Amino acid sequence: MAISSARSSATPPEDSAEPAGLTDVYAHPLSTRRLPKHRMPQGPHDPDTVLQLIRDELDLDGNAAQNLATFCTTWSPPQIHRLMDLSLVKNMIDKDEYPQTAEIEARCVRMLADLWHAPAGGGARGCSTTGSSEAAMLGGLALKWRWRAARQAAGKPADRPNLVCGPVQVCWEKFARYFDVELRQVPLQQDATGMRPEQLSAYVDENTIGVVAILGVTYTCDYEPVRAFAEELDALQRKTGLDVPLHVDAASGGFVAPFLHPDLEWDFRLPRVASINSSGHKYGLAPLGVGWAVWRSAEALPEELVFHVSYLGGDMPTFALNFSRPGGSVIAQYALLLGLGREGYRRVHQSCADTAAALAEQIAEAGPFTVLYDGQGALPALSYTLTDPDRAGFTLYDLSEQLRMRGWQVPAYPLPPDRGETVIQRVLVRHGISRDKADLFAEDLRHCLRRLSGTGPDAGAPRVGFHH
Structure with missing residues (x-):
């Protein structure tokens, strides 16, 4: 039967029935009109059609394989894809309901503390986060709480904290604004690719909660000289009595330096390094959604910032800004640490x-x-x-x-x-x-x-x- 041109060009109503037995997604009524963008549709639609039409829109994004701008993982092996599917329902905050996922998180923390040379038997603490930005903020909060407690114990004012850093990622600017800390950002010297140790003394004072060293500067990709920073702060303490801790933002370098530059001293081998943040979904090779924060010892992480959750008769300390979040990328991180090992990570990064x-x-x-x-x-x-x-x-x-x-x-x-x-x-x-x-x-x-x-x-x- 012939169909008039007026009829064929008309947009079918939203609730028109889908033809029985029709399997071509581009012939379904949903494909013949603009997708809803402001109101939910009244009735359901064929899930295969919905999948294909949204996939068509996602094709307009840039090709992740050609994205040379991002630090984040854009390729994962098929085994990781399967693990992520199995972990779709795992909620990291529900440690009672998913105790084995919590145990896997704890294993990753212990492995990273060991990888970053935390003192043996020193009681290193740590947690997973949604990324290195959250982990950095947790590190900053611990620095602020420790500084404030020390000032109050000494009977000194604690209302003007500052944080000293070089060309940091925007998460540190957010931390300073959200948590009322002055960000003292040291300008780059000519021909420098990051902050230099000789610049520190002009910016550090009694209100400095810590110095942030960047292991993998966002702008230039170079490492800042963490050991030289520690030595400069040691000298400053001998001269002024100021004991200023170091936090290492190893968002990218934390999963590179241990394998490609094992002799570089940037981590807990330096006593002045109190905490480290890193991103599992960058050079840690895990899928998007996981970062890590590790503290040298329990003393470096103020107890009042930690919340304790009991499960299976035990105790699981938690410290995070987020509440519910997926556990798949944490599980994938463990699979990668287990499957690649140190030599596998070295080969990939080399x-x-x-x-x-x-x-x-x-x-x-x-x-x-x-x-x-x-x-x-x-x-x-x-x-x-x-x-x-x-x-x-x-x-x-x-x-x-x-x-x-x-x-x-x-x-x-x-x-x-x-x-x-x-x-x-x-x-x-x-x-x-x-x-x-x-x-x-x-x-x-x-x-x-x-x-x-x-x-x-x-x-x-x-x-x-x-x-x-």
């Missing part, structure tokens, strides 16, 4: 570091760039800037736009004060970024340079915005 170093060589040879960090000695990553921005004829923002036309996501941003006039790009090489993929990126980058400089075959073509 492969990434070798790829980063090779890519840095290609960037340096491309012509207009100065490499700031070449992937050696810190994170498997690289950062670079234009050697002569005034004569390049384009900006790194232009280059980012061009790279996105091929699907690559590479950030361009200014360095923090006092080097805000320097704009850089950063490339992160993670598990899943192969040498071949890095070479493909380098070739696309060279093509973009030819286009921007007017020397490529399509140099005269009109510029267009990012599209799929």
Whole structure:
């Protein structure tokens, strides 16, 4: 029977019945109209159709495999996918209902405390979090509580706490604002990739709750010299009596340095390091949703910040900003620690570091760039800037736009004060970024340079915005 053009172009009503036996999702009524965006639909819809239509929308996101901007895990083996499915119902806060999940969390804490050289028998404490940002805030809270208790015990005012740091991730700015702490952010020296120890004495005083050292600076990917910070603070204590603890923000480096730089002293081997935060879903290789906070000892974590939950006749101390949260990524973290072991993590990260170093060589040879960090000695990553921005004829923002036309996501941003006039790009090489993929990126980058400089075959073509 013929169908009139008016009838076929009309949008069927939302509650129209789905044809019996029709299995093609793009012929279902839900596929022939715009998806609801402001009100829930009145009735149910075929779940396969809903799945496909939402998947179609998600296809408009950037390709995670080409995302060179994120530190986060974008590839996991199939066994981890299956574990995440099995763990869908596990709630980390319900330790009575899921005691084995709580035990797995405790195993991870013990393994990380050992990996980061916590004193044997010292009673290291720790917990999982939703990511390194929450873990950093917990570390900051412990510093503030310890400082306040010491000030009150000495009969001194405790109303003007400050925290000293270099170019930190925005989570520390949030911590300072949310918990009423002055953030003393030390400006970058010329040609420096992070805070330097000789800068500390000008910023530390009796109201300093702690100093944050970054093992893997967000902007440049380099390590700050944690041991040198500790030595500077030791000298400051001998001179002034101020005993200022160190917190190491090892969001990325905490799962890299132990395997690629085992002799680097940055962790609890330094007595001044009171606490460490890290991200399991970055170079810890776990899926999104897990971070870790570990304290040297029970004394480093004030008891009033800890809540105790009893399960199976035992005691499980908890310390977190969130309440209900999924346990799958914690379970996946344990599976990775167990399955890869130290040698497996070393191989994965060494492969990434070798790829980063090779890519840095290609960037340096491309012509207009100065490499700031070449992937050696810190994170498997690289950062670079234009050697002569005034004569390049384009900006790194232009280059980012061009790279996105091929699907690559590479950030361009200014360095923090006092080097805000320097704009850089950063490339992160993670598990899943192969040498071949890095070479493909380098070739696309060279093509973009030819286009921007007017020397490529399509140099005269009109510029267009990012599209799929």
